Amino acid sequence: MMSALEAPLAVxxxxxxxxxxxxxxxxxxxxxxxxxxxxxxxxxxxxxIFAAVDRLARTGQLVLRRxxxxxTLFSMAYPT
Numbered sequence: 001m002m003s004a005l006e007a008p009l010a011v012x013x014x015x016x017x018x019x020x021x022x023x024x025x026x027x028x029x030x031x032x033x034x035x036x037x038x039x040x041x042x043x044x045x046x047x048x049i050f051a052a053v054d055r056l057a058r059t060g061q062l063v064l065r066r067x068x069x070x071x072t073l074f075s076m077a078y079p080t
Contacts, residue, residue, distance in 0.1 A: 034071035
């Protein structure tokens with residue numbers, strides 16, 4: 001049985017794994033639509049992915065742009 005102290009670590013590890021997968025996809029593609037990214041990562045919910053993308057954008061690890069109702073992620077290496 002998992003103790004209350006172990007649960008946050010599991011969530012943190014999942015967030016770290018998701019962050020790594022997002023950055024890996026962005027390194028391969030350079031530009032990805034948020035909806036395409038969500039389809040690439042079926043093990044995660046829309047909310048988990050958007051929260052990770054938001055965190056990465058706020059820390060300067062990617063650029064997030066909104067175009068109407070669509071969001072696009074840009075690698076920091078992509079010329080904007």
